[in-house]
Amino acid sequence: MTNLAFSNTALSPELIKNLATLGYQEMTPIQAQSLPAIISGKDVIAQGKTGSGKTAAFGLGLLHHLNVKRFRVQAMVLCPTRELADQVAKEIRKLARSIHNIKVLTLCGGTPTGPQIGSLEHGAHIIVGTPGRIEDHLRKGRLNLEELKTLVLDEADRMLEMGFQDALELIFSLCPTQRQNLLFSATFPKQIKPITEHIMKDPLMVKVESKHEHSSISQFFYQVDNDEMRIAGVQKLLMVNQPESAVVFCNTKIETQELAKALKDYGFSCAALNGDLEQRDRDQTLICFANKSVHVLVATDVAARGLDVENLDMVINYQLAHDPEIHVHRIGRTGRAGGKGLACTLMSHKEAHKAIKLEEYLGISIEPEELSELVIENTQINQAKxxxxxxxxxxxxxxxxxxxxxxxxxxxxxxxxxxxxxxxxxxxxxxxxxxxxxxxxxxxxxxxxxxxxxxxxxxxxx
Missing domain, CATH: 3.30.70.330 (RRM (RNA recognition motif) domain)
Known part of the structure; x- marks a missing residue:
């Protein structure tokens, strides 16, 4: 038995038994560092990338503290997107299989309000949702948080990026002052600090380093001088590597639209994913990408949150991310579960300041290669099967x-x-x-x- 075994924590025997049936034997680093404190009732700020096991860390904590006989909202998880909220709710339900009569309810925008009102009238133990829709239910008196014990902010950085600051402030004001606060984030921009100072009491800080976790990912950097070269560069990288699934990250919505159109015109099976998409179109785009009927997804960072695709062959950065942590988060989507990943980044001389920051952060030397040196061996475009x-x-x-x-x-x-x-x-x-x-x-x-x-x-x- 190792120190990382779930059975070494104070979790209830039912939860530990269920974890064994799910194949969860040992805690991931973020779980090992945060779960004991969460179980003890402390406030926790944890930083770790997608796939680090953070949902199970806070999910097990919520379930451990839950009084299932008390049919009131006792825990709430706020997420930036509906996709992430759905994933979190699904994971919590899986972790809770050994607890009878537990109700986890999702409240998200982009879905009809009527059924949510009906579900709220019937009650729930755990709410998972997006700030905008939860704010709406609170304003209209449909959601009662008087017995809330634990509040979780999942992907707090993205909620702020997406403009949820005011909604969050209202939600905080309507939660009981005596509660546990858990904040999980992949990156930790300056805007988060005021929130942590406002709502948290003596929090434990947990940071799982992601700098050196990408040994399974091959990284390449390529020099480009203008937008035409960038578009041609993406086309060439896709032709040379022939990935079955690739995500191209852009910094703006307009770039996603322009690049997706150019790739489609060139013959690639491609779709854009950005914040302007209607929820129905967004859902359908994600479905087509996950089931391999679309090869290439061109996305902004915010829109790609909650993207859950197994075996992503390749990530292309249309330009360097504004922040080194976001770069690491992007490329960490490939090469998962022991597989080999490929990350290619296009960069110009104007981005030298970003490159220097990234070199310092990753502890590497970036020497951009020339795209002209890449050889296309198969001129046929790899069509979606x-x-x-x-x-x-x-x-x-x-x-x-x-x-x-x-x-x-x-x-x-x-x-x-x-x-x-x-x-x-x-x-x-x-x-x-x-x-x-x-x-x-x-x-x-x-x-x-x-x-x-x-x-x-x-x-x-x-």
Whole structure:
């Protein structure tokens, strides 16, 4: 038994037993440094990148303190985006499987308010949501925080970047003054300090260094002199490396739109992800990227928060990030779970000051290479293998993944291995199928029945 074993903490036996069934044996560094303090009731400020295990750190703390027999809101987690809130709620539910009758409720913008009002009337133990929507429910008296014991700010840096300062201030003012505060952040900009000083009492500071955690990632830097060279550089890097999935990070929304259009015109399967997208379009873009029917995602840092894609082959920085910590956070999305990752950064002479800061932060010497020296061996653009089908029916129509899989494979010309991820929302379902059977799959669903009913189906084009 190691010092990092969950069983060495004061967590309840039910939680420890459930962790074993989930395959969680040892604590990650951020869990080992923060969880004992969280369990003891201390305020904690923790800095660690995505994938460091922070959700389990605060999630286990919330569950440990929960009085499940008391059906009141006892813990609340604030997240910058709906995607991150959904992920956090899912993880907490997983950690809570051994606790009976626990209710975790998500309250996010971009989704109808009606069902949330109904759920709030029925009560909940833990709320996970975005500041704007939670502020709305509080202002209208639908959400009661009188018995709140723990408040968590997850990705606090991004909430401030996205302009949630006023909403956060209102939420803090309506929480009980006697409570535990937990703040988790990937980066720690100056704007966070006033918040920590305002709401926290003698917090424990935890920082898990991410500087040297990227040994599995190969980093390359390339010299560019203007925007035309940047666009051509991204095209060339994609052609040379032929990734199955790549994220290109831009510093502005306009750049994401211009670059995505240029890559599409060039023939790449590509989509832009930025804060201007409607929630429905954002959801569909993320679905298509996660199920491999879109190869390249061009995104801003804020929009990419909550992006959860396994085995991301490549990250390209369209230009250097404003902050070295953000650079580390970007490239940390590739090379996960023991896999090899590739990170390429385009930079001009005007960005020399950023390069110097990054060199100091990473302890490396940056010598930009020439893009002209890269050789394209395969001139054919790597097309997405999958196509996403959109079915006009979801959980409300009692559709399940098995229904869709069964309907498709009822056609003897469609094999199970030609069908990819199936995701079902309240009123829609999305299924990835091999490109070469996409038309056949559309006909099979359109001409057949799901749950004894006909449903409309189409190929999703972003």
């Amino acid at each position: 999958m196509v996403t089908l959109h079915i006009d029916g979801g959980k409300k129509q009692k559709l399940r993944p098995g229904d869709i899989l069964g309907a498709l494979t009822s056609n003897k010309a469609i094999r199970g291995e030609q069908i990819g991820k199936i995701q079902i929302s309240a009123i829609a379902a999305f299924v990835a199928v091999n490109r070469d059977i996409a038309d056949l799959a559309v006909k099979t669903i359109a001409n057949g029945k799901l749950k004894g009913k006909k449903f409309r189906v189409r190929k999703l084009v972003l």
